[in-house]
Each structure stands twice: as C-alpha cells, then as structure tokens.
Amino acid sequence: MGGVRTALYNYLYAKQHGGDFIIRIEDTDSHRFVPGAEEYIIEALNWCGIIPDEGVDSNGKVVETPSERHPHAPYRQSQRKGIYREYAELLVREGYAYYAFDSSAELEARRTAAEAVKETFIYNQATRMTMRNSLTLSQEETTRLLETTTDWTVRFKMPEHQVVAMDDLIRGHIEVNTDTLDDKVLWKRADELPTYHLANIVDDHLMEITEVIRGEEWLPSLPLHYMLYKAFGWEDTMPRFAHLSLLLKPDGKGKLSKRDGDKLGFPVFPLRWTSKDGEVSRGYREDGYFPEAFVNLLAFLGWNPGDDREIFSMDELVEAFSLERIVKSGARFNPDKAKWYNKEYLRRKSDDQLTDLFIPLLEADGMQIVDCPVCAITAGAEFNETGADFANHIYTRDYVRSIVSLIKERATFVADFRDIASYLFVRPENYVEKDRNKFGTPENVAYAQEAVQYITGAFDGPFDKEHLETALEEYIRSREWPMGKVMNCLRLALSGSGSGLGIADIIWRLGRKEVRARFDEFMKTL
C-alpha cells in the first residue's frame, strides 16, 4: 500500500506537470531477489491505472521515449551494472571516496565490540583511519588487494564539519552536520553492483529525473545524496526532493510493512501476494475493492484538496494534487473508511457494470445466466414473467440486472450481492428460527396466506413494485390486520428471513407462481 501510494503521488505529480512517469526497477540487492516481484509491482500499478510513460510497462516490456542524446534504457539496475563502476571509481579518483577492504566479519566484530561498551560503531571520519582501506593502506597494498581480492567496496568519504543545507518540497529547509553521517558503501566488488545511494543518484542524473518523491525513510539519506550530487558536479540538474510521511499501522506503532500480511484484519497488499514459503497475503483487488476506490482512498492518506470533496477520479486527482497539501505526519490506515470508499464507488457504477461483475459470482454458485431468453427457453428453461427459472436456476441477464438495481445501495462489495440477494436465486431451504417464532404464528400465517392468494390471484393491477406495494398495503389495511406482522410473515415465507428487501420488491421479482410455490412450501414446514 505504501509503495503504491508513493507511486501514485509520483504519477499524479508527473501528469499534472506534463511530465513523464518512469518506472525503474531498483534491484541492486542480489541477496533479496524475489522471483515474480517485478511482475507483481507492474501488475499492481497497472490495476490502479498507474501506467508508466517510460520504463518497464504492464507487460514487462520496455517502453522507451528518451531523447537520443540521453538513452534512458535499460530500466532495471541489474541490467545497468556496467555503468556504475566507472562512477564509483571517478569518485575515488577525485578524493570523494575510497576503497575499503574490511570484511563483513571484521565489521561485525567492530560492531559487537562497540556494543559491549554501549556504543554504536560507525564507519566515519572518527573511525575510518583505524580500518583497512585505501586511506590507511599503502598504494601498493591497495593495488594488490584490488586485484587479488573480491570482497572490497567503495565507500563515500563523508567530509567533516560541514553543514548540509537541504530543501524538501514537503518539509521545507533541513540542515544536517556531516559529522553525524557515516561513510556509506556505494559499490560492492563482490557482485559488482552499486548500493541504492550510488545507483539512485547516477540513474536519476542519467534519466533526467526532475523530482524525487519517496518515503520518509529516505530523509536521513538525503544529506548523503546531496553530497553525491555535489561530488559529481551535478548540482545544477539535481532533482528536487519530497519526502512523504509513512503509512502507519492502525495502532500507530510502526510503519505498515509487508510482513504484517493481513494480521491486521485488512490487506496491506494491492493484489494478493504469495511469498516464497507459500504464505498468502490478501489483496485489495481480491477482497473486492474497485481500483478507483483504492486509488482514491490511498490518495487521501496524507493528502487532501483543502475543501470537503472526497471522491476523486484519477483525472481529478491529477488536476487537484499538490505537494504543498501533503500532510507531514504519518497516517494511520482506517479500514472503515476504505470500505466506505468502496461503497461510494459501487453505488456510482451503472447497473450494467455491476451486473457484469455479479454474473461470474452467480455462475460460480451454480446459476446459469443467459443473454438470450428465447434460446434458453428452447433449451428447456421455463422462465416466469420476470425472466427467472427458479427450479433450474436459469436466469436472464435482465433479471440479474433488475436484482442489482434493487440491492446495490445495500452493498459495500459486489460479493455482498450474494448474501443480500441469495433468495432471489435459490429457494430458501430453511427459515430463521427466531423470525419464525416471532412471525410464523397461526394467525399471521393465515393472514399472509390470504394476502398471497389475493396478490397472486384477484389482484389484476400492473405487476410491478409500486402497484404491488400499494395493493398489498391497502388489502391488509382494509382487513385491519397488523401490517408489520403480516408483512414480516410474508418475507419470512418467501425469503427465509424476517428482514431484508421490501416485500413488494421480492414478490415483483419472484412472480406469481414462485410466490405461491414458496408460500406452500413454507406452510408445509409448519
């Protein structure tokens, strides 16, 4: 979620300014390679409608629209391997970096030793001269190690006693003293890959990136990045930075992380994700969220337009977005609000769209939905006047759509339709015990039976919800029967439950024959 939100803000910003949104895969950590992760990311962004202008596209193919003088491709850092070494060595040559030969074991030893005296080992100006590197070793020894060993690194030589003055588009002016910073590894001989810091700066420069909008966890690295731009002499074209507050867990304790899976009761992934060890994490898509709703709610986690509007399409977000209105503090995710968003989007969908989404669910439940009633009838379906064949579970698309329009305001997800409208597709198999005791008294049943006989017999008005409703009410009222009890008894008999859709709606959709059949069935069970 957090990653998608960051991508979304980048996308909105780029589109608003007529820029290009570039997807670059920063896969420089060979140890953490996860098969399928890249495809997953692209698919997730694609689902959200965040389509790159440049980079790796939704099919995993490379899209390239750079100027000829500046080839931006390739877009996977693992494929740009050859580029970084020369930049790392350039920094060494100019005195901005040095070779470090300390093994991981040696570094680990220094860390534990420092810990023993309640200190933290930092590879910096205070300690670098006590380590094994090109600053402390002779030129000959350095050359020899460079050639004979393969686990050395290039480290940035963080200058001393300097104040780095930075400007963040969201946080304003920030100053940091370089003495508090360390000598970060920029390039690793072992896999001949750069670390994020080097790769990011080099690629942003080469790819002509103008704005970097990223998570707050990068803020502490910003001074280093400033120093790198300065060391390379790229200050003039240095991108502008915006650091986003993080998405926090609902209890506010820590940032929302991938490993939280759905222990929290809501998905943290846009799409379902199966980890290497087979652990499955829920996804918003699979949970039934509309991508538009997901994008909308994500945009509002840490940003607002400044007025009371809350429903924004992607285009409207592009129009209204501004970095100035991004909130500096971390946002806790609220699952209730997420559901509300989906509900709002659901009711904005047309009956046809929702019908398309509902049909597969019905089919999965064993229903047969047909577009062409005539063909179905010749094939043996026996439709009633509404286009439903309850005995064979065959329904026309028109019937399904009429149900959708009846229930859409009661649902948060399309999947809710199943429960809400179950009895409009399948005859009730049992009756809610509590409701039956309450409404299924002999007196009520007798009244209800008479009402059924009337409405499916003598009643000769138009068989639609409005007329059925008035006719039923007038009939019951004229007999001076208790309205609520008779109505609830009817609902119980026809749907199996005392609560639900309006009785007239139910009768309208079931049709005369089915109403009689269900009521007879209900009587039998008494």
Place this chain on the structure above:
RNA sequence: GCUGGGUUCGUAUAACGGUUAGUACUCAAGAUUCUCAAUCUUGCAAUAGGAGUUCGAUUCUCCUACCCAGUACCA
C-alpha cells in the same frame, strides 16, 4: 544512545495570528419504512504539557513528553 522528522475529536483531516476549532469515517439517538439496509436530522468527541513572543497563539520560538524513521556490502 545518537541524528532527523512528527504531534488538532477514536481515525483521516480543515482552519492569512482573530472561527461557537469545520468536514468525513466510526459510534449513539431520532425521523422514515412492513423488517433490515439506505436516506435525512441531531448528538458524542480534539489543538500532548509547560514557558515565551503578541492586544490576541491550533498557527511563531524554546523546553519537556510521546510517536516515527534512520543508524546494513537492504531498499
């Protein structure tokens, strides 16, 4: 620990230094209805604490507290 960032109803947020501190979600009550849902109305509920600047501070400054991030040959 150190460095940086942050702090307005439970949550997300609004408020040129001057407002009865607004809105949405959640929750509660009422209206409506044949029930439920929906809808409408109403309600509950906040400027972390302390100094200072100012005629006046949610807003500016400082201190404290708390929260978050970083402190990797991860991103």
